[in-house]
Amino acid sequence: xQNVNVVPNWLMQRAYLTPQRIAIxxxxxxxxxxxxHNQVYQMAGRLHAMGIxxxxxxxxLSHNSIEMxxxxxxxxxxxxxxxxxxxRLTTNELLWQIENAHVDFVLVESSMAxxxxxxxxxxxxxxxxxxxxxxxxxxxxxxxxxxxxxPDTIMYTSGTTGNPKGVIQTYGNHYWSAIGSALNLGIxxxxxxxxxxxxxxVSGLSxxxxxxxxxxxxxxxxxxxxxxxxxxxxxxxxxxxxxVSTMLQQMIDHLDERGSGYPPSLRCVLxxxxxxxxxxxxxSKLRNIPVFQTYGMTETASQVVTLSSEYSLSKLGSxxxxxxxxxxxIVQNDVEQDNDKPGEILVKGPTVSTGYWNCPDATKSxxxxxxxxxxxxxxxxxxxxxxxxxxxxxxxxSGGENIYPAEIESVLLSHPEVAEAGVTGKEDLKWGQxxxxxxxxxxxxxxxxLMAFCGEKLARYKLPKAIYSVTSLPRNAxxxxxRHKLLSLLDGTxxx
Amino acid sequence: xQNVNVVPNWLMQRAYLTPQRIAIxxxxxxxxxxxxHNQVYQMAGRLHAMGIxxxxxxxxLSHNSIEMxxxxxxxxxxxxxxxxxxxRLTTNELLWQIENAHVDFVLVESSMAxxxxxxxxxxxxxxxxxxxxxxxxxxxxxxxxxxxxxPDTIMYTSGTTGNPKGVIQTYGNHYWSAIGSALNLGIxxxxxxxxxxxxxxVSGLSxxxxxxxxxxxxxxxxxxxxxxxxxxxxxxxxxxxxxVSTMLQQMIDHLDERGSGYPPSLRCVLxxxxxxxxxxxxxSKLRNIPVFQTYGMTETASQVVTLSSEYSLSKLGSxxxxxxxxxxxIVQNDVEQDNDKPGEILVKGPTVSTGYWNCPDATKSxxxxxxxxxxxxxxxxxxxxxxxxxxxxxxxxSGGENIYPAEIESVLLSHPEVAEAGVTGKEDLKWGQxxxxxxxxxxxxxxxxLMAFCGEKLARYKLPKAIYSVTSLPRNAxxxxxRHKLLSLLDGTxxx
Numbered sequence: 001x002q003n004v005n006v007v008p009n010w011l012m013q014r015a016y017l018t019p020q021r022i023a024i025x026x027x028x029x030x031x032x033x034x035x036x037h038n039q040v041y042q043m044a045g046r047l048h049a050m051g052i053x054x055x056x057x058x059x060x061l062s063h064n065s066i067e068m069x070x071x072x073x074x075x076x077x078x079x080x081x082x083x084x085x086x087x088r089l090t091t092n093e094l095l096w097q098i099e100n101a102h103v104d105f106v107l108v109e110s111s112m113a114x115x116x117x118x119x120x121x122x123x124x125x126x127x128x129x130x131x132x133x134x135x136x137x138x139x140x141x142x143x144x145x146x147x148x149x150x151p152d153t154i155m156y157t158s159g160t161t162g163n164p165k166g167v168i169q170t171y172g173n174h175y176w177s178a179i180g181s182a183l184n185l186g187i188x189x190x191x192x193x194x195x196x197x198x199x200x201x202v203s204g205l206s207x208x209x210x211x212x213x214x215x216x217x218x219x220x221x222x223x224x225x226x227x228x229x230x231x232x233x234x235x236x237x238x239x240x241x242x243x244v245s246t247m248l249q250q251m252i253d254h255l256d257e258r259g260s261g262y263p264p265s266l267r268c269v270l271x272x273x274x275x276x277x278x279x280x281x282x283x284s285k286l287r288n289i290p291v292f293q294t295y296g297m298t299e300t301a302s303q304v305v306t307l308s309s310e311y312s313l314s315k316l317g318s319x320x321x322x323x324x325x326x327x328x329x330i331v332q333n334d335v336e337q338d339n340d341k342p343g344e345i346l347v348k349g350p351t352v353s354t355g356y357w358n359c360p361d362a363t364k365s366x367x368x369x370x371x372x373x374x375x376x377x378x379x380x381x382x383x384x385x386x387x388x389x390x391x392x393x394x395x396x397x398s399g400g401e402n403i404y405p406a407e408i409e410s411v412l413l414s415h416p417e418v419a420e421a422g423v424t425g426k427e428d429l430k431w432g433q434x435x436x437x438x439x440x441x442x443x444x445x446x447x448x449x450l451m452a453f454c455g456e457k458l459a460r461y462k463l464p465k466a467i468y469s470v471t472s473l474p475r476n477a478x479x480x481x482x483r484h485k486l487l488s489l490l491d492g493t494x495x496x
Numbered sequence: 497x498q499n500v501n502v503v504p505n506w507l508m509q510r511a512y513l514t515p516q517r518i519a520i521x522x523x524x525x526x527x528x529x530x531x532x533h534n535q536v537y538q539m540a541g542r543l544h545a546m547g548i549x550x551x552x553x554x555x556x557l558s559h560n561s562i563e564m565x566x567x568x569x570x571x572x573x574x575x576x577x578x579x580x581x582x583x584r585l586t587t588n589e590l591l592w593q594i595e596n597a598h599v600d601f602v603l604v605e606s607s608m609a610x611x612x613x614x615x616x617x618x619x620x621x622x623x624x625x626x627x628x629x630x631x632x633x634x635x636x637x638x639x640x641x642x643x644x645x646x647p648d649t650i651m652y653t654s655g656t657t658g659n660p661k662g663v664i665q666t667y668g669n670h671y672w673s674a675i676g677s678a679l680n681l682g683i684x685x686x687x688x689x690x691x692x693x694x695x696x697x698v699s700g701l702s703x704x705x706x707x708x709x710x711x712x713x714x715x716x717x718x719x720x721x722x723x724x725x726x727x728x729x730x731x732x733x734x735x736x737x738x739x740v741s742t743m744l745q746q747m748i749d750h751l752d753e754r755g756s757g758y759p760p761s762l763r764c765v766l767x768x769x770x771x772x773x774x775x776x777x778x779x780s781k782l783r784n785i786p787v788f789q790t791y792g793m794t795e796t797a798s799q800v801v802t803l804s805s806e807y808s809l810s811k812l813g814s815x816x817x818x819x820x821x822x823x824x825x826i827v828q829n830d831v832e833q834d835n836d837k838p839g840e841i842l843v844k845g846p847t848v849s850t851g852y853w854n855c856p857d858a859t860k861s862x863x864x865x866x867x868x869x870x871x872x873x874x875x876x877x878x879x880x881x882x883x884x885x886x887x888x889x890x891x892x893x894s895g896g897e898n899i900y901p902a903e904i905e906s907v908l909l910s911h912p913e914v915a916e917a918g919v920t921g922k923e924d925l926k927w928g929q930x931x932x933x934x935x936x937x938x939x940x941x942x943x944x945x946l947m948a949f950c951g952e953k954l955a956r957y958k959l960p961k962a963i964y965s966v967t968s969l970p971r972n973a974x975x976x977x978x979r980h981k982l983l984s985l986l987d988g989t990x991x992x
Contacts, residue, residue, distance in 0.1 A: 006846075007846070013821075182678060182683060186685055187679070187682040188684055188685075325503040327504055384512050
């Protein structure tokens with residue numbers, strides 16, 4: 001019996017098959033697959049010389065950059081598992097994840113190294129220091145074949161408990177995700193994907209994976225700037241871009257200011273990170289922007305359900321249909337629901353994570369018989385289109401970042417003067433949603449004090465935009481917090 | 497741990513995702529994926545009512561037709577393994593394969609049913625009879641998910657021993673083959689593949705698989721006619737076509753007669769079935785025909801190495817580079833060869849067959865550590881392009897059909913007056929190669945008698961185009977027949 005789950009190292013195979021094609025363009029720099037492979041091979045030699053072992057968990061903390069891309073591939077070359085850290089996290093949050101993941105080394109963009117140096121048990125190495133290391137002499141034993149069932153990356157997501165969990169993504173999860181996207185969007189000769197979403201999120205990382213699997217050029221940007229993005233779409237004849245609603249809104253605003261539009265080469269604007277406002281979809285339609293809404297999560301290695309642009313208005317509010325090898329069903333009380341009946345959204349397929357790092361209980365409760373229990377609520381219409389009604393565990397999606405109320409609540413509750421805390425999302429024109437907090441205080445304290453307290457422990461995008469002092473929180477009969485009723489407290493409530 | 501080797505039933509998923517797209521066009525008939533699924537579901541009900549069991553081997557003997565396509569998919573719906581029979585074989589050859597594969601039912605195109613009725617232990621059912629069966633009432637338990645490691649089809653190929661062997665092709669072999677082709681040729685929105693090669697060969701069957709996996713229209717033809725093919729390429733805006741050299745030659749001849757050319761929509765002419773003559777490639781270049789030469793075999797579920805059209809002349813004679821998830825190496829005496837050094841061609845990857853049906857010895861000697869020993873001789877140049885020097889086991893390729901000398905020799909040797917027999921390929925303007933035979937006779941017999949004897953046992957394309965009577969055959973020190981020296985006997989030799 002053959003092992004059908006082994007494929008050649010993706011970048012090495014690309015460097016062999018299509019060496020002269022452009023792999024990466026960032027600013028003025030363009031790198032072919034052959035050049036990228038050579039750089040990565042050197043980097044793998046450095047990582048090896050540093051003592052990184054096959055199978056070790058290695059964290060990477062960086063904004064999008066060519067160095068980061070080289071390091072991400074190099075970690076695959078030496079068979080390490082990459083833990084991707086969100087640059088927006090506080091030092092405390094980072095340290096927690098680094099410790100939880102049993103990380104040996106943290107490879108950090110030099111400007112951010114100070115934040116961690118001397119504070120972590122893991123060895124912290126800045127990119128600058130890394131590039132001065134002499135690569136290992138002699139032939140390097142790089143991983144020439146990837147086993148699709150082996151872990152490749154770990155990304156942390158928060159959940160109901162307040163503590164983030166590391167989602168394990170295998171080589172197969174990433175591979176099948178790229179293939180599923182290709183079977184939906186096609187692979188055209190002139191394809192070029194613009195990455196202005198961060199590589200530490202699966203929306204960004206999946207673009208890098210597609211690049212080496214398809215042999216496709218990726219235009220990389222560090223962070224999002226509507227003007228730069230719009231310029232690159234034209235100059236580089238970008239065909240596909242991944243965005244969240246707030247980005248697309250800014251891109252359209254900028255277009256309108258200039259009175260310009262996109263060239264027909266832009267064939268797909270993949271819109272993720274939560275439901276899109278109707279006005280945004282209508283604006284896009286008016287400007288002939290081909291928006292493909294998509295639903296996915298870290299646990300499904302990016303998009304798993306996508307709505308073709310031809311349906312963006314006729315199936316308004318829908319996330320679309322599954323990718324070719326994925327399945328979706330709606331379950332309520334263990335019973336599969338009929339069309340139009342809401343229930344929990346379950347997802348199955350080869351892009352679904354094998355589980356959470358070191359969390360057998362969470363894995364067991366999320367993954368049953370191959371089905372991922374997303375915690376999200378939705379339904380399928382008669383044509384099989386998915387509609388997402390409520391995001392999992394009261395998830396707040398703010399500018400594409402996932403924020404879990406429980407995580408903010410647990411920080412608030414750790415303050416000695418806070419008796420009870422409830423957090424929910426409030427609509428926001430720019431970000432889609434922002435978190436707001438409701439607290440029951442033991443003794444009066446200032447808003448500044450509480451915000452400063454949170455600021456130590458929470459990334460900025462997670463900080464409540466307002467904190468309201470109330471006498472009690474809405475709870476059900478079993479005393480469970482009813483977050484969906486929090487906003488109704490706002491009438492007659494004073495902020496702290 | 498997830499089972500990553502399970503994907504939804506391909507056609508059912510297509511009928512769900514893209515119901516209104518055209519799946520098949522043949523003559524005046526066009527069928528959407530939704531319609532095809534409904535037809536196939538009905539057919540699955542008939543097959544079930546007939547008593548076909550999950551896991552049974554069921555043979556299909558048919559020229560390309562919509563009925564055949566429905567039956568091929570329906571067999572997957574009920575979980576049977578399909579044994580594809582070559583319509584060009586004699587009754588004796590067919591009966592041998594039917595018996596060898598332990599087939600329960602043979603489903604036969606009605607015009608060919610007589611040939612087998614009453615002669616086989618398997619139940620022979622004509623398509624006409626099949627379509628009159630009442631489908632099973634009530635809900636049918638169709639296979640909704642395909643396990644990629646399960647056998648899907650069996651195709652017979654001959655070999656050194658003279659007896660054909662059944663190559664097992666799994667669902668995964670076909671799936672990965674489609675994906676590998678997509679990662680090489682792309683999947684464009686307007687893609688439409690013309691199938692004028694038979695579905696009982698992997699070159700044809702793989703087009704049907706791509707159709708349901710990509711959601712792509714296939715224009716089907718029963719047999720090859722240059723004029724019809726050329727007309728359909730224009731009328732249907734065909735983008736890809738699979739051909740062998742002799743077909744392409746006739747297509748170009750026909751074009752030239754009309755003084756016409758192909759529209760730019762034709763983006764790939766996939767040229768398989770043996771090496772292409774230089775003049776044909778040059779003619780194609782002159783007429784802007786984008787020829788992609790390819791190397792593959794039944795054991796690799798079609799193409800495994802392909803040469804992009806941009807290299808068709810600069811890398812003349814090369815079969816190209818492997819598909820993305822496939823690997824090729826050259827081995828001589830168990831040692832991997834350097835560039836430019838010839839040896840046996842080994843292939844590895846998820847499209848490689850899991851083995852030969854009921855032939856553990858042949859499987860063991862062909863498949864070692866995941867590598868398929870093709871028996872073909874070739875080398876890789878400094879850029880990693882594969883050059884095939886000699887086809888396996890003295891293989892003769894005639895008009896795209898594989899012919900093994902040993903099979904013809906064993907038929908000749910079974911005649912009482914033939915003492916020794918040797919068969920080899922001779923160059924032929926139309927077919928590329930044709931088989932010719934050399935015999936040492938015990939007593940003189942007529943050519944007609946010997947040809948009639950062969951005609952009973954061998955498909956027409958395998959019949960020697962000439963039979964030469966000689967006094968001895970070239971043999972080496974260990975008395976092994978040296979087929980490559982046979983043609984040199986022609987000087988001063990009389991045909992029988």
